[in-house]
Amino acid sequence: MDTPIMPAAFLGHGSPMNTLEHNRYTGAWRGFGASVPRPRAILVVSAHWYINATAVTAMARPRTIHDFFGFPQALFDVQYPAPGLPALAEEVADAVQPDHVGADYDSWGLDHGTWSVLAHAFPHADIPVVQLSINARKPLAWHVAMGAKLAALRTRGVLVIGSGNVVHNLRMIDRHRPDDGFDWARRFDETARGLMTGDPGDMASLALHRDYPLAVPTDEHFLPVLYLAGMAAAAGTPAEVLIDGYAYGSLSMTAYTLGAPVAHHERAAGGSATLSGDAPPENSNA
Numbered sequence: 584m585d586t587p588i589m590p591a592a593f594l595g596h597g598s599p600m601n602t603l604e605h606n607r608y609t610g611a612w613r614g615f616g617a618s619v620p621r622p623r624a625i626l627v628v629s630a631h632w633y634i635n636a637t638a639v640t641a642m643a644r645p646r647t648i649h650d651f652f653g654f655p656q657a658l659f660d661v662q663y664p665a666p667g668l669p670a671l672a673e674e675v676a677d678a679v680q681p682d683h684v685g686a687d688y689d690s691w692g693l694d695h696g697t698w699s700v701l702a703h704a705f706p707h708a709d710i711p712v713v714q715l716s717i718n719a720r721k722p723l724a725w726h727v728a729m730g731a732k733l734a735a736l737r738t739r740g741v742l743v744i745g746s747g748n749v750v751h752n753l754r755m756i757d758r759h760r761p762d763d764g765f766d767w768a769r770r771f772d773e774t775a776r777g778l779m780t781g782d783p784g785d786m787a788s789l790a791l792h793r794d795y796p797l798a799v800p801t802d803e804h805f806l807p808v809l810y811l812a813g814m815a816a817a818a819g820t821p822a823e824v825l826i827d828g829y830a831y832g833s834l835s836m837t838a839y840t841l842g843a844p845v846a847h848h849e850r851a852a853g854g855s856a857t858l859s860g861d862a863p864p865e866n867s868n869a
Contacts, residue, residue: 589737590619590843592825593745593811594700595836596630599651602661602699608836609703611826616704618844623740624668624711626675626733628810629696630747633803637729638685638716641672645712646692663698668711674739675715679732684715691716696746696807704744717806723787726806730813737842743814745807749775750798750835757832764829771798772835775808776824779839784816797833808839815841 594612601609631650632638645667649659669686676684693701693712701712715733717726733743750768757765764772771794778786786809789795799805815822822839830836 586738586740587620588842589622589740589742591737591743591811591814591841592839592843593747593808593822594704594825594838595748595834596696596700596746597748597830597834597836599654599658599695599699602695602702603657608826608828608838611838612700612703613706615825615838615840615843619742622710622742624671624713625701625705625742625744626671626713626715626736627693627697627701628715628717628743628745628807629694630717630751630804630807631694631696632691632714632716633719633806634716635718635720636685636716637679637682637718638687638691639672639675640667640691640693640714641669641686641688642667642692643669645714647698648692648694650694661698661702663693663702663708665693665701665705665708665710665712668713671711671713671741674736674741675713675733678735679729682729682732687716700744700746717803719803723790723802723806723809726809727784727787727813727816730810731817732813733810734814734817737814743810745810747804747807748834749805749808749837750829750833751804752797752800752833754800755797755833760832761830762828763832764835765832767794767797768829768833768835770794772827772829772837776827776837779808779812779815779822780824781821783812783822786812798835811839811841818842
């Protein structure tokens with residue numbers, strides 16, 4: 584029997600506290616996980632593995648990394664004991680040639696950009712999970728091209744997920760706007776949406792958007808969406824919006840899928856992705 588082409592996704596993960604919350608965003612992630620064929624493995628490009636190299640986890644038992652501080656103990660108690668799949672490291676390296684990918688056998692694991700969304704999408708933690716680092720030295724267009732190369736893995740039972748936020752500016756968070764976005768955040772997010780659902784291969788052009796400096800003060804949370812953009816461009820199929828919305832003025836919670844059934848969620852007051860009152864944004868690593 585032929586292996587079906589796996590869907591792919593970008594999930595706007597927001598605060599780590601979403602791991603413990605049940606809101607419309609986590610509901611959308613759960614619905615996405617339930618809708619896709621069971622993957623052979625999941626490859627995650629997380630905003631929180633942002634280094635000056637391209638690497639892939641290659642350990643059999645990746646550890647759950649609590650890469651944040653200032654949050655309640657319940658969040659530090661979360662474990663996501665999914666197995667790894669060392670053989671997938673070789674497949675990733677082959678897929679992206681001539682770019683070099685190093686195999687990480689012991690330094691990383693699964694960070695909260697990965698397990699905060701997978702805890703909802705695949706709560707049993709019984710599917711192998713591998714992470715691909717974000718190379719901080721590369722320009723935006725390189726990340727789009729990398730996503731296009733990774734598209735080949737979709738034919739081998741691998742579900743590729745990017746995890747970050749299209750708009751992510753923690754310094755501008757406004758707790759009085761739990762479900763709202765600043766005008767600049769909306770403008771940038773809506774332009775990104777137009778590209779993702781129309782011409783995803785041109786996503787790198789957002790660097791020229793007038794609101795880019797506010798929406799993307801540092802690029803680690805933005806870059807994961809470029810991997811889905813590249814896969815969509817390679818497939819010749821635009822992405823679809825899984826869910827959209829804003830949190831605290833300066834975070835976009837927009838999520839996209841490619842080749843997956845989409846249950847559209849309307850914007851609504853309430854049910855927002857929350858930040859803990861015990862975790863001030865300036866003392867967190869959301």
